[in-house]
Amino acid sequence: MMTEPEATLDPQFLSPADASALFEALLSEVQWDERMKARKTACFGQTYDDSGVDYQLVPMHPRLAPLCEAISVRLGFMPTNCLLNYYESGRSSMGFHSDATHNLAEGTGVAILSVGAERCPSFRSKTDPELTVEYPLPHGSLFYMSQGTQDHWLHAVKKTETDDSRISLTFRHILTPEELAVRRSR
Numbered sequence: 720m721m722t723e724p725e726a727t728l729d730p731q732f733l734s735p736a737d738a739s740a741l742f743e744a745l746l747s748e749v750q751w752d753e754r755m756k757a758r759k760t761a762c763f764g765q766t767y768d769d770s771g772v773d774y775q776l777v778p779m780h781p782r783l784a785p786l787c788e789a790i791s792v793r794l795g796f797m798p799t800n801c802l803l804n805y806y807e808s809g810r811s812s813m814g815f816h817s818d819a820t821h822n823l824a825e826g827t828g829v830a831i832l833s834v835g836a837e838r839c840p841s842f843r844s845k846t847d848p849e850l851t852v853e854y855p856l857p858h859g860s861l862f863y864m865s866q867g868t869q870d871h872w873l874h875a876v877k878k879t880e881t882d883d884s885r886i887s888l889t890f891r892h893i894l895t896p897e898e899l900a901v902r903r904s905r
């Protein structure tokens with residue numbers, strides 16, 4: 720049993736000034752998808768659809784490509800996808816879930832860059848629901864969770880009392896449809 724998530728945190732991956740510039744740029748330049756009630760989203764790079772039909776590729780946003788480079792240097796994998804979550808205030812949230820892993824390159828996990836208000840994702844053990852761990856994610860921090868963490872833990876971003884907004888940028892190495900077809904045929 721995992722007694723805590725297999726995760727690392729760099730509290731200052733970006734300087735406060737760079738983190739603020741990124742936050743402002745994303746707010747104004749990204750076209751946010753508002754179909755979800757709990758938060759706004761946007762997706763760049765290799766995308767996928769679980770039905771296996773509607774694969775599409777959206778070019779990386781120019782602000783995100785250099786971040787992918789920096790993450791590949793830091794974490795040893797090159798993200799092919801970035802899913803952004805925009806939490807307008809503490810009333811925006813994400814319920815408990817684990818991230819899909821079937822579409823990730825072997826040995827790679829999920830990296831989360833946080834800008835704006837500090838929020839505290841909660842992890843809850845799948846085998847012992849009493850066991851919870853929280854990670855405060857400050858402005859400019861980079862959090863990384865291994866692929867195996869998804870097997871043992873759920874995570875959520877609970878509501879909290881703040882009017883300040885946060886954007887999380889979640890980076891993954893998602894395989895291409897062709898690579899996934901090869902994996903399925905093995």
Ligand SMILES: O=C(O)CCC(=O)C(=O)O
Binds near residue numbers: 831874
């Ligand atoms: O916003 C966060 O820190 C968590 C995002 C997340 O769990 C996800 O996009 O799957």
Ligand SMILES: [Fe+2]
Binds near residue numbers: 816817818
């Ligand atoms: Fe997640």
